Amino acid sequence: MVVCKFFLEGRCRFGVNCKNEHTQSRIGNTYQQQSFNQPVRQQYFPQQQKLRESQQQETNLESLLYVVKDDATNSMQGGQWLFSCYAPLLRKFSKISYNKNEENLPNLIDYSPEELKWEAMQSSMNGKFHDYTDKLQKLSQNYQTIQRALQNLDQATSNYIVRYERGETVSPAGTSLGNIASCFPAANTTSNSLSQFSFTLPHTQNPIQALNQQQQAAVAPFKFQLPSQQSAGASFSFHLPSQQTAAASFSFKLSPQQPQSLINTAVTNEPNATTRQIPVSAVPHITENISHHQLSQIDLEQFKADKFSFGKIPRVPPPIELR
């Protein structure tokens, strides 16, 4: 009997009534990753054919590298959250049962939106919002560089990933994944070496020194708009519930401000909620290029300097030459 090819793909609509044979293939039905009523082409893992091939013979991980490329491209084009770890998971198609390398690629550390928001709030409370935006900009450059490397997959990067997924001891140094890594120890989730935020281990205070300064044309440029001059009278404030104009206002009995504490921990007194502000950039994003000549002298100096001076932050983006 003819084996039903739709059944092998997990999508035969005749079921038991099918006139073709429904037998599991020798490897078993590997179509594990069904999508919700979505076409087959949107499977998570490589196509059935490649899957069966790679499991039948010694795995050719090189042929699966396109998955890494696609992941990086889709995430960059799709506006995905940038500060995430990444696990290529090519090893799942390898016959090697034990792989001492972590699933996650080194140098890509998770930062959740909540962590960054909390960091932003704290910096703002300490009057150091600039520091936060600077650090964040550097951090995002690092992640973007790595994502671009994964998109382009030059020979060195490809070799590294294949060997990494095979469980070999390899270092990303020398590849485009490694330019950032070279100043930090190899991936160790407890060291958080890439992070520069206060919530991580105290020794990671130095900003990245050996940053690859070349600004390759970014697919999605991370444009930071520095806080405006009006940060003093910030538009971002926490409203007290009493300012609500809703008809049904809260008739709450306020609990005592200092709750009894059973526990003798040193609780830092955070400033009153009403004074916490995060500066909101007032300059909307401008995409036009402004030539040298239209900039004021002060603006030009600012762009040429290493850091913006407070009070002299230009209101227009830098000209192309200075980017």
Add this chain to the structure above:
Amino acid sequence: MFGSTGFGGSSFMGSNVVTAPTNHNPMKDFEVVSPPDESISCLEFSPASIPQNFLIAGSWDNHVRCWEIDQTGKSIPKSQETMQGPVLDVAWSDDGSKVFMAGCDKMAKCWDLNSNQSIQVAAHDAPIKTCHWIKSHNYSCLMTGSWDKTLKFWDLRQQSPILTINLPERCYCADVEYPVAVVSTASRHLIVYQLENTPSEAKRIESPLKYQHRCVSIFKDKKGMPTGFALGSIEGRVAIQYITPSNPKDNFTFKCHRSNGTNQQYQDIYAVNDIKFHPVHGTLATAGSDGRFSFWDKDSRTKLKTSEQMEQSITACCFNRDGQIFAYAVSYDWSKGHEFNNPQKKNYIFLHSCYEEMKPRQKS
């Protein structure tokens, strides 16, 4: 002038420009009065042990608010409690008399609703991301997961935790359905704990997702025993994972909260901010950074419904005790950084009548 709210201009995330809807309540749901001014991080309805429906919301403005929701969908503000930092998670005690809250002030507090008193019951070295109440036949305790890479269990009468478990990384999300707890951390770690007698690690599970985990929710089998969980990531994908699958085919992943960007070739990818299971039907709801929520049937592997798009992302959602009401919070989830934070934008909490919509599809 304020930072871009998403109208025009590119963000660091790419050129996905979303035309914001002009209607703040496109689903025509009941609007909860006096919502928080800052982002809402967590929502929880009162448990089945009390007859009324109370809704608790924790917010980045340091407050935990309580409303009573009546039969007509009207919300009545009841009370409010304050922490010393943004609130990241809230939980109810099993008898519905106390509310636990935890957050960036590294503390967890227990708020007794009857007396309106609150006391500190937990402390960590870093913000507490998750808190869950565990009720066992021989013990009850509060489980807190923190960015200090520990999971602590607190008997409310004692100053020190009764148990501290080290996590491989910062705790990002957790869920408890006795006798199982699932915790997920940074770097895609997934740990299952069994809670009988004393909590202990039962299993480490290899994550089926490739990117940062964001939310997790345990589901139960027909007999009411916890059997698996749904896991959401920042990559617009959810994994349905059985703790001990009878068949590896039982585990699967699906994409969600994706949209066709202006660039047709690539989809916009949004994070899954929250996942909750319907208490009666066992179907699940996902809340996305794209400002939509969707209902899914994991057994027939079908999508039941997707909502209209809200003005901002949906940061939290929950079902009430009998599965009649689906509450969801519309506020900024920081998915595009500080540039897109617009404090002038109003936050909302909506109540959606969901019982019929969430009925499972017949398996074809």
